[in-house]
Structures are given as C-alpha cells and as structure tokens.
Amino acid sequence: MYPRSISILIYPPHSFSLSFYSSSLPSRIIMISSNPNEHVATGVQVNSTDHFYSNNPHELPIHHQPKSEVAWSTGLCDCFDDVPNCCMTCWCPCVTFGRIAEIVDRGSTSCAVSGAIYALIAVVTGCACCFSCCYRSKMRQQYKLPENPCGDCLVHCCCESCALCQEYRELKNRGVDMTIGWQGNAERQNGGVGFPPVVAGGMSRS
Structure with missing residues (x-):
C-alpha cells in the first residue's frame, strides 16, 4: 500500500x-x-x-497536456464512424466548423458567429480552409495531437470535409457534447454529470 x-x-x-x-x-x-x-x-x-x-x-x-503527443482517436478518413456528422459536414460545413470553433475557443466565440464567418469566407473567396486550418492547429496544441498525415493547412486544403469531421469526432470522443456548445457543457458538468476519460493514444485507429 x-x-x-x-x-x-x-x-x-x-x-x-x-x-x-x-x-x-x-x-x-x-x-x-x-x-x-x-x-x-x-x-x-x-x-x-x-x-x-x-x-x-x-x-x-x-x-492536463501530456508530455508527449497523443494519437488522434480516429483517422482522417473515418468519416463514416459518425454518419450524421458526416452528412452535416458535407451539406453544411459551417455548422460543423462553428461547433468546433466554439469549443476550441472555450466559449469566447459562439457557434453562430464562427459559422457565419466561415460561410462568408467560403462564399467570397472560396478558401474557407485557410480559416479553418488555424483551428486545427489550435486544437492540436490544446490536446497535444500530432500533425498528421501532413501539415494542418494542407490537410484542410485537400480534405476540408474530412478534416472537420475528424476534429468534430475528436472533441466528441473526449466527452464534449457538440450539440449544446461550451456553455451547455459547462452547465452539464456543474449539474454533476461527468465527462468520459480522455481517449488514450492506444485506442486510436490507423
């Protein structure tokens, strides 16, 4: 003992x-x-x-940030692990991005605001991936995730929908309810409902 x-x-x-x-x-x-x-x-x-x-x-x-990098809980191309989110991201990626941005920004920006900015950039320039890749980098720093299969900017430029789906699943697998936003998750926690443990590196999928 x-x-x-x-x-x-x-x-x-x-x-x-x-x-x-x-x-x-x-x-x-x-x-x-x-x-x-x-x-x-x-x-x-x-x-x-x-x-x-x-x-x-x-x-x-x-x-708490681990001392070494922890593998993503799902792969970049595992979009069908969450079919509803896959469909939503395919038809309305601004919603998926808005939900991700609200959690990564810890509630400082809302899903609606982030999603609207994403949609505006996509309509005006057609390069919303240049905006969303910044959030992938920020999320990786928060959770010590590796930069794979390639750089954040390249991942979003080549596979925008797949990248958003992977980031969405990662937060979801870490116990965040993506449908209720940052404030809703904070209130849920305060009401005594705990989050599942962080997904360990050994549980990742290749």
Whole structure:
C-alpha cells in the first residue's frame, strides 16, 4: 500500500494535512480562502494523468497536456464512424466548423458567429480552409495531437470535409457534447454529470 493524503489548504498559506495508507482511494485536496471575495479553484482529482474537475460552472474539465503527443482517436478518413456528422459536414460545413470553433475557443466565440464567418469566407473567396486550418492547429496544441498525415493547412486544403469531421469526432470522443456548445457543457458538468476519460493514444485507429 502507498501513502495517500487528505490535505486542507487555507489561503493565505496555512495548512495541515492528514495522511493515511490506502491502495484504492485517490488523493483529495480542499482549498479554503480566508478572503471571501477571492475565488480559489477547488475540485477532486479524478485521474492522475488526464483531467481535473472544477466546481466553477463556467469552466469545462481541464485536460492536463501530456508530455508527449497523443494519437488522434480516429483517422482522417473515418468519416463514416459518425454518419450524421458526416452528412452535416458535407451539406453544411459551417455548422460543423462553428461547433468546433466554439469549443476550441472555450466559449469566447459562439457557434453562430464562427459559422457565419466561415460561410462568408467560403462564399467570397472560396478558401474557407485557410480559416479553418488555424483551428486545427489550435486544437492540436490544446490536446497535444500530432500533425498528421501532413501539415494542418494542407490537410484542410485537400480534405476540408474530412478534416472537420475528424476534429468534430475528436472533441466528441473526449466527452464534449457538440450539440449544446461550451456553455451547455459547462452547465452539464456543474449539474454533476461527468465527462468520459480522455481517449488514450492506444485506442486510436490507423
């Protein structure tokens, strides 16, 4: 058995801890602020490597970035793994992109705004892929995903629909409900409904 601990941290720094031996219970940390106007992040560590749940209703679970790259959970051409999204992306890619952008931007832009910008660029220039590839890069940085099968810009220029479908599936497989947006997922989490674990690299498909 390994030592586990329950620690109560009082901020400004005063602390005491109770240590005990357990082979199954995770470490729990409680932080208490002596300043009633100061917000202190609290929560329970649910996985030692994947993510941490916050009780802030405006935040989604924080996924700790792995030290090394993690493979995509599905391949670029696995569009039929999610047939409804495949059809939606084929006929109305601005909706798929808008939903992706809202999650990747952590709610700072809405699905409607991002989708409208995408559609406007597509109609005026025909090169919406130059806009959407930036979000693929941003998403890869957030989740430590590899740049494959080639560069982000090239993937979107050559296979725009496939790239959007893959990014959509990746977020969905990481526990995000793509149909309710960032705020809806935050409220769902705050209501006690947890997200599934991050898809491990070993579960990826070639």
